[in-house]
Amino acid sequence: MRIGILGVGTVGASVANILKDNKDIITARAGVELEPVIGLVNNLNKERNVSIKLTTDVDEILNDESIDIIVELMGGIEKPYEVVKKALEKGKAVVTANKALLAYHRYELQDLAGDTPFEYEAAVAGGIPIINALRDGLTANHIESIRGIMNGTCNYMLTKMINEGVDYHTILAEAQELGYAEADPTFDVGGFDAAHKLLILGSIAYGIDAKPEDILIEGIENIAPADIDFASEFNYSIKLLTIAKKVGTKIELRVHPVLISNDEMIAKVDGVMNGVSVIGDKVGETMYYGPGAGGDATASAVIANIVDIARRGKGSPMLGFESSHGENLTLMPKEEIQTKYYLRLKIEDKAGVLAKVSNIFADKNISIEKMIQKPLKNNCAHLLLSTHTCIEKDINEALKTLEDTSVVTDKPVMIRIED
Amino acid sequence: MRIGILGVGTVGASVANILKDNKDIITARAGVELEPVIGLVNNLNKERNVSIKLTTDVDEILNDESIDIIVELMGGIEKPYEVVKKALEKGKAVVTANKALLAYHRYELQDLAGDTPFEYEAAVAGGIPIINALRDGLTANHIESIRGIMNGTCNYMLTKMINEGVDYHTILAEAQELGYAEADPTFDVGGFDAAHKLLILGSIAYGIDAKPEDILIEGIENIAPADIDFASEFNYSIKLLTIAKKVGTKIELRVHPVLISNDEMIAKVDGVMNGVSVIGDKVGETMYYGPGAGGDATASAVIANIVDIARRGKGSPMLGFESSHGENLTLMPKEEIQTKYYLRLKIEDKAGVLAKVSNIFADKNISIEKMIQKPLKNNCAHLLLSTHTCIEKDINEALKTLEDTSVVTDKPVMIRIED
Known part of the structure; x- marks a missing residue:
């Protein structure tokens, strides 16, 4: 199968390189060779550590009938939306790690895809195969709740604030210096990145169609040393948690800092790492832990989707089931x-x-x-x-x-x- | 699809009852109704909390052509071995949670199964979908190591010994009273139960064919308060760890107590819970946490296999790949x-x-x-x-x-x- 990579930044380069580095084992697992053949870039002159052909013309890739799978890593929303639509209309499988695109357009794109594979394991919690767990591993269960630490920037900052007593502004500056936080950190520290991921999990677990503006989103900007002291006094940690929870026939979707008991496994997820705790009505709590970002870790999830497409040849349903199961779930105000x-x-x-x-x-x-x-x-x-x-x-x-x-x-x- | 359950103890009853309780969502996810129709028991007069027909005659189930899937929960090795062989020969899909059976006969049974589904998610780490993660979620990676806490009895005892300073014999008696340890606890505290699970993971990650007697197995019987003191002094925890590790072209498989830094995520898995940490060469460390035992949790994994069989209609390969990938891996002496x-x-x-x-x-x-x-x-x-x-x-x-x-x-x- 031939693969076109739209966007050859850190993750895109990792996808191309891992498919080459681990070709032996990936081919054995997929049952077919998976070959990255072309990448879309904005600037052909920029140094990139990949050996695939590069182009600035997206149509060169979309119109190439020999390309079976499109990996979308462009960033942004409206441009990738148009491109992914075109790819799906041409019957190409699409794998994306673009959480913002999915936060706004996941239902339309999934509908448009139909039986054509449209996958996005890497969009939620980076290298952790959490979508795989929800769709395949926990199928016996009604999902009672999903609680995630899905923003490494916030978790790094909160861990430092708690363990070392550093205040918010000092640690933000440090995180920016280390490259863990952007120059404009709002998307991370304001909870919006985590919210995009939460909306995707909310769809998979509950089929809830909501957009970022419909749900409760609060960031970590107001946490002060006095709050850390109170938390420590009563054996709490402070985490930016994404919560999807079933309460009767209403689904809560919310992102905000929480005080959470240090005895809970999810409270032990520290630093830039991510963790997602899922409570199923039969299995109880299972938790999934790993790197939420980074080129190779994210590419690992992208490639898991590609291998799955090669093996199954058809798409997974958006929800963890083949058809609506008749429960009328609505978003909790x-x-x-x-x-x-x-x-x-x-x-x-x-x-x-x-x-x-x-x-x-x-x-x-x-x-x-x-x-x-x-x-x-x-x-x-x-x-x-x-x-x-x-x-x-x-x-x-x-x-x-x-x-x-x-x-x-x-x-x-x-x-x-x-x- | 019609299902026969061989062995209607705690797990068998949970399988039958969950398929009934969560029929709505399971049918939606599987795309087909999954109906438990008959159970094999030794004693028809014993009170059981299930509504399926019971029989003491295994051939009544094996010869019933309307039964598509056999769930094997009989316990023991030789009897289930004969029964599973017969079922596979008749082309029935088999799902088993029997780790002892797999520790000795997994390769022959997988070979015999061919394209007929033969699945065993529940045999390793109970409700945690760890086999699913290895086979589907981490396909981009060479697996560098797998470290598991996969025996709840040992982990409960070690957690108490460390947190409360209770000695081995006192805590063993308490665990026996609570039903966490058997009257003859050797199978658990001696590391044999964990070893069976390790052998299964070793096959999935590396294709290593080994039996319990080929690998290093040590139990927790000799851990004394002085060891706990030393561990605490230097920020270690003590865990019974199962380790599968690639060193060059040799694979280490071993089960023994370890001192492990409290900073490692796997060291934070306490009490009866299980955890499995996997290091992939690209994704880095991911960890999977959840209940390793219990009727409903184990049944959750059994049913995940059944749903997968209903969806895919064919078996997964034993290894995480469709054919050998050409690495000549051998067991490390x-x-x-x-x-x-x-x-x-x-x-x-x-x-x-x-x-x-x-x-x-x-x-x-x-x-x-x-x-x-x-x-x-x-x-x-x-x-x-x-x-x-x-x-x-x-x-x-x-x-x-x-x-x-x-x-x-x-x-x-x-x-x-x-x-």
């Missing part, structure tokens, strides 16, 4: 989400303040679980507290009221607790 | 294994002893890394030490010499260090 919450309030340190704050919680039926008050300078104090399970809408209203109260001097900070 | 070692020696506490012991190591070119000497009663002391990497044969000879030396008063204890 953000404000209906129920969880526990951690709050950091800066308050005036004087009589009556605690009563005032407590009344605001009581009015919304929010019950406090743990509380620490720590004196600050200038007659102020930090009130750090965790709640029992309550409703997102109630917490948001309480936070609004607190913010408007004169005894609370700064905007309150809220982090959810994953239980 | 036990005595050639190289690793680091931890030793516990009970010595006389007097002048010249350390020199004597040191000379024995020096004679075998064994270099010491860390050492602790702790006084005991009666003018004795514990000498706890770790070595740099050396050869199994040299360590064994040194241990023999130490044992014969008068200043070493007890049989020395050795635990390998996984690095």
